Amino acid sequence: MAQPAGDLARPGPADILKLLAPYPGRVAMATRIALICALTAFVTSAYGTPEAAISAYVVFFLNRPDRVLSVVLGSALLLLVTVIVGVVMVVAMFALDDPMWRVAYIAGLSFGLLFVTSASKLRPVGAIMAMIVGFALDELGSVPFGEVATRALLYAWLMVAIPIGISISVNLLIAPSPRKLAGRELAKRLRLVARSLVKPESTGEALSACLHEGDAEIGTWLKLSVVDGSSARDDIAPLRQAVSSTLAILVAADLATREPSGRLPASIAAPIAGTLENMARMLEAGGYPVDIELKLPNVAELTPLARVVVEDLHDAITRFAMVEAQTDVEGEGKADTSAQAGARTQAQVEAGTTPPPAGKRGGFFLPDAFTNPDHVRYALKTTVAAMFCYLLYSQINWPGIHTCFITVYMVSLGTTAETVEKMTLRIIGCLVGAVLGIAAIMFVVPVLSSVAGLMVLVLIGAWLSAWIAFGSPRIAYAGFQIALVFFMCVLQGAAPGYDLSVARDRTIGILIGNVVVYLVFTRVWPVTVAARIEAGLAALRQQWERLVALPDAVARRAQAASAMAQRGALEQDLALMHYEPSWVRPEPQWIAERRNALARLDALEGPMLLIAERHPGDAAIDGWLKRLTGGLPLASDETGAAAVAAPVVPALHAAQNSPLPIAQGPALPGPPNATLPDAAAADDTRTALLKLGDARLTQLEHAASNDAAKELATHAPA
Template sequence: MAQPAGDLARPGPADILKLLAPYPGRAAMATRIALICALTAFVTSAYGTPEAAISAYVVFFLNRPDRVLSVMLSSALLVLVTLMIGLVTVVAMFALDDPMWRVACITGLSFGLLFVTSASKLRPIGAILAMIVGFALDELGSVPFGEVATRALLYVWLMVAIPVGISIGVNLLIAPSPRKLAGRALAKRLRLAAQSLVEPEATADELSACLREGDAEIGTWLKLSVVDGSSVRDDVGPLRQAVSSTLTILVAADLAVREASGRLPASFAAPVAETLENMARMLEAGGYPVDIELKLPSVTELTPLARLVVRDLHDAITRFAVVEAQADVESTGKTGTDSGTAKRAQAQTDAEGKVETAARTEAQPQAQVKAEPTPPPTAKRGGFFLPDAFTNPEHVRYALKTTVAAMFCYLLYSQINWPGIHTCFITVYMVSLGTTAETVEKMTLRIAGCLVGALLGIAAIVFVTPVLTSVAGLMTLVLIGAWLSAWIAFGSPRMAYAGFQIALVFFMCVLQGAAPGYDLTVARDRTIGILIGNVVVYLVFTRVWPVTVAARIDAGLAALRQQWERLAALPDAVTRRAQAASAMAQCGALEQDIALMHYEPSWVRPEAQWIAERRSALAKLDALEGPMFLLAERRPGDAAIEGWLKRAMDGLPMPSAETGAKVTPLPVAPNAASPEAAANDDTRTALLRLGDARLTQLEHAASDDAAKGLATHAPA
């Protein structure tokens, strides 16, 4: 069973080692980031541009695993920064001569940009833009107006333009294509399913975490693969079907792992695992398997749950990339092969199973399916602003709190004439988030990262920088520090912010100008500034209008229940599986939200009973995901699913979620005389018993916990 919701925060040493473990693509991503940072340090040193540390740090915000998103994000940020510099230029014409006007302009622009950040789709980079505007106005206040000020604005623009240009160039040359990343992700999931069938105890947690990831990222990669030409449009349908089939394989494997009666004997597990491994190799090679045949022994001796697992695995594997199109799919479930289609894999046989596959390269069209599948209905897209942008007061409060914290830091180092700690002003924008829990969690990780980065930076200044004799040595130093930071920053989200902070502090220590820096005072002042900024943000966000994640959890639970009710009634398998993957990912996000409550102060965090009730509801939903999905696959609209959901949410005051009206279950009336109907009835009975048993077990555990709590607090 998955780890209980709410027990995920504050990882121990063993958990940290797991979070730092390598995974496919992690080293390549860290190497690409480090290379871009080193090249940025070279260019800034060659041209003597100021704030080289910020230029190197911006690289971490510009890059994503695939080349398309990285290039698009870099280009978009450069356009936005150019517009912001133009805005600063206009404002500077009226504000630079008067310090009061300059402070007022920084405050007003900061509030406006932060409001837009909170209330629109600009959220990922809005705070960075606000920081750049404020930092630019502050820098202009220290130079006389005229040619020097104009040059200062140019340097601020170059501070972003240099890493943007280098990032675009490097990503176009060596970054992986979205198609390659999608194939790698599917291959990883198939290998995990194969391993779980052979070693169920060793992969239970990893399999549950994989289901929590959802399919959204893979779907995005498939769309982008058409944009950059790594996939042709005819390949998208089969690949989407492959994503759908992979979810079924994972759910079936999860059932086998979590239920002893669902385990498969070696005569079944071995051929299925070998088949999945062969399919994974083809996906990694850039193709996808078709025409798969899997021969297994008779299932008559297996338990009902084991038979269910075998049938689901067999159907999902043999129809892995077969698009359901009425005009082309025969009654046998096989599709023909076009004469122009090339084979990339030969038939493989053994005593228990046989797999015949044909995989196509990224550039070859899928010719055997002539009709495009009906795409799943997409949610209605909103505009630039969120629906509650001008009605929810939290957006205004977030902008006010962040602006107040930033301006306090700005006035602090200005009035005490200590410009070396100006990093406190930058830190406020980097740390502040919408809720108190997220802000405190991010602050905790950033303080830890700040201390690690300062230690590495000071050690580099003392032991490494004095022996550097060329810019190549400086590039090597930056390369090593950036690689270590990127390894953490682009790993688990639970530690990512620490990696970002390590990079910022390390760069500010070693990149003090056009040449290697030796001044320990600079490293000391910048580290102190970062710590001051973290403390200020903590005090403001925990004392002034603190925002708990409680409301988000209740709304999320209501939306999750309605999502399961809707998807359980969908007759289309591909759409239903896509919605199920989204629901599983949403459940994981809610578990993380409950875990975040550990970071909320006692006066912000809800009572322990409130948290226990939501944790219990999420645990029940987690236990029901497999049975609900498998039952919906066989009997869409089965009334038992709605009964399970009511039982899981029993006693919780659920707010109305704006996710659509309730869906009436579809009538299901199979022919009782057919063998298929009898098998379905047996399967349904097994799934009903499984879901009820899991709910009963969790309800008894919750009752025991409640009894222990009463006994603990009872008067002596």
């Protein structure tokens, strides 16, 4: 059984080995990043541009798995850097000769850019822009006259333009297309389901992880595939249907894995697994399967839950890329989807913590940009920490630790938990990078005789860093920090560096920056993730209420994938509370209650979606949702089941008499007398799903009640 949300501990040695395990595309991504870094080192060495380490490090922020986003991001960043250099050039005219005004301009521009970073869509690169402005103005303060300052600004522009140009070129040549990535991801999920049908005990966590990922990234790849021409427009609708069918396949497989009574015998599981394997090969080859035939033996002797699994798998596989005709009902589903997205956004805006979902289009600024004080506080805290570091190394005349100034912008995030987590990973990465960098200076750099040797050294260090940085988010920041420290140790100028004091000073600076950020973000206006969790739970409840009433299968599954991904994100937020200091973190009871709410939602997602597939708007689902939030009193097994099942029968009759279509499940091959009548079979499977949901929910309610009783006994007065 998976660990409950919020009980996720920091990664141990065994967990780290799992997080470092290869996955499809990881080798290619690390190799592409390493190649760009090595070429960047070659160009900066050839032209003698300063801060070659920063140029190589910028590569890690420019690249995404697909070539389209990588090229777009690099082009946008180049445009932003050009504008920023122009701004710095204008500001330098007034601040170059006056240290006091220079400090004031650095602080003012830092605050403004960080506010925009927090309150707009500039979030991924805004902090880097603020760091470039501050660092450029600081460097300009040490030049003797204007011509040198102009040349320094040109070098600052080249510091970013060189890796951007190389990154765009390499991505256009060897980066995978969005269509290839989408096909590869769908193939991976189908193969996982095929394995789960044969060996269900070993794939439960992997299935849950796939459901937590959602379909948003695949949808983005499909849109981008039209932009770069890797997909024809006529193929997009079948591929979106394939994404929808894959979710249905995952949900059915998850039911079979989690419930022993839902597992399939080998005579049925084997042909399904073989068909899924063939479909996966077609997707990896760049196509998609159509006109799929799946012949199965008699299923009348299976348990009701097993029949649910077989029906859903058969229907999703045989209709895998079959686009249904659009109707007015589908339009209603889209309207509900829009209303649902609006409700979720409103709940997040009222909480003042979370930006609108990625699927909702809007302006450059977030809806709460000028009403939420957290944006101003984030900008102010980060600026104060950065200026403290700037004044520290300036006043003690120790420019070697200027990396503390850079680190502040790289580490600071919106909430205390995220900042502390990132800081912890960066300190670990800093120490690892320092060990690798110093070892390289001592044993490798002295034997290098050409720039080719330096490129090989950078290639190896960048590959190891990228392997970590572009893996699991739980350790990704450590990879970024390893790269930064390693580059700063071995790329000390146009030629290989031998000075150990440079590596020492830069490492000390990074550690100082981390400590300063920790003290500021945990003591001054600390922001807990609790508000984001509270708003997310309320939005999830509303999302499922609207989702289960959608009559269109594609819209319903798309929203279900989004809801499951959002629940996974809330579980990660709850787990992040381990990083919050005790004076910031909520009470243990609050955490336990939210953990139990997410566990209940996890238990009910599959049954709710499976019932909604057959009977949209079923009243039983509303009863479950009320029990999730305490709307119904805690009851025993019998009364609890009766409380939810009471309104079910009339709701079923109403649904059968309504004009909306009701899916009865596919007609599977078998003897004429082997299958139940449609109405009886539908009622049988529905009853089984209701019992499953009630049993899961009651078990969790009793577990929560027992935990509460133990807590009271522990704290009872003697």
